[in-house]
Amino acid sequence: MSDAFPDEVDEALWDEACRRADAIRDFLKSRTGRMSVADVALLATELEISQATAYRLIKLFRAGGTVMSLVERKPGRPGGHRVLDDRREEIIRTTISRYYLTRNRASFTQLVRDVQTNCISAGLRPPHRRTIKARLEDIDLQKRAKRRGETKIVKNTRAVPGVLAASRPLQIVQVDHTKADIFVVDEETRQPIGRPWLTLAMDVCSRMVTGFYLTMDAPSRLSTSLCLLHSVFDKSAWLREREISEAWPVAGFPDTLHVDNGADFRSQSFKRGCQDAGIAIDWRPPGEPRFGGHIERLIGTQMGKLHLLPGTTFSNAQELGEYDSKRHAALTLRELERYIALDIVGSYHHSIHASLGRPPIAVWREHEDVIPLRLPQDRMRFWLTFLPEQERTLRPTGIHLFGLRYWSAALTADVGRSNRRLLVKYDPRDMARVFVRRPSGNFVEARYADVTLPSVTLHEALAARRALLTKGRRELDTRTIVGTAVEQRKLVEAAVKKTALARRGPASRQKTRVEDGGWGSLRGVDSSKPVAFDEDTE
Structure with a gap:
């Protein structure tokens, strides 16, 4: 690890x-x-x-x-370190955009020569051609072809509507997001909190749903990754936790993920995680939703089922009419997740699919014995690869994340030994534990420092924190706070004057008393001669 x-x-x-x-x-x-x-x-x-x-x-x-x-390990260079400095990176980007991505169609050899010439002119060491090629390949092939006017490549990188097909399960899996047509309510207050986002993954051959993820957050690398994790791993334990008895036999790596051009599918973490596992990514042409017809129809089917639930927004204003979605909302996020799971495994998988003429589960069972099932050899590492992360400092009290505190006995040896911030991986569906990368490089599991706390989702934890802050603001007595601050300011000013007077010494204090009349009126007395005082007077 x-x-x-x-x-x-x-x-x-x-x-x-x-x-x-x-x-x-x-x-x-x-x-x-x-x-x-x-x-x-x-x-x-x-x-x-x-x-x-x-x-x-x-x-x-x-x-x-x-x-x-x-991956070759080069001594002395930390993982993830970029070789080039910002100036050379900028020269490469500018040269590619200005001289290569044009209708003149400059060759790659010419591009390398231009980049190296520009670097030498700037007094910089020129990068290797492999580095330039890597930066070029980071640009989407279809985008490059459009900028260069390479119509043949543009045509070849576009799928033809209706021809996306797979000969066996897990050959092609489509993934997409949608905002659910329903309002959900808070677990505690039962007040509406908004419409969740649903991420679905579907096998093109059998039309089986391979996995899904429901969240209140907008589509991101996180929702995509968690949907993929749900898709790849066995779902038996997940179903038992939700008291669902129907089987969901789908598991394993897909050969290809067919997705749209959203930023979440383009993130380096997601792309490299898929590459590492041998999963190819096929991006649909931008602005052409018909290329994702299979998953779009599945999403439409699922949204249609939600229109029967309290709190639905329906699919358009005409259907909604005078129905108050927020007022009628009744299901929490957990309850909606279980409802969707029940519908998938108990209804959709067992109903005749219009395109197949058969239930998806029947098609899957037919091919089950010949599916080349590929599972992660290191399940934990694959899981951690796709989990979101934060960096935190290890304190004597543990790891603090989103207002929660975590501890593991394995971290004892690291407390106070280093100021280095540690990488913390977490699963927003279950915040009862996190995974901390120690300075040695190994990951350890850390759980709640307070072992009596129940497992919560990240959304629930953040909502509870916001509720506490809101309650605290309502309980503020601003008048008392301001009045106390004024009195504290007066106290400090008086203390400063007294301290300054004391530090000037006895002579200064005597002079001050004379000037202030503290000793009575001494005008006309020759201050150069000693003044005798009677003992009685003194």
């Missing part, structure tokens, strides 16, 4: 590891028996490495099964 995550790896190292992973996957698929020396020699030639290195990489890939297992 001490290795870096995919999004922490240098660009050039990651690209090379991806290239090696693709070649080794193809190599292993085509050879089911024992490898010959000649076969390994061919692979070594293809990858431009020695035979010994080829054997080592094959062994690493068989053990890990991920792109990360092939």
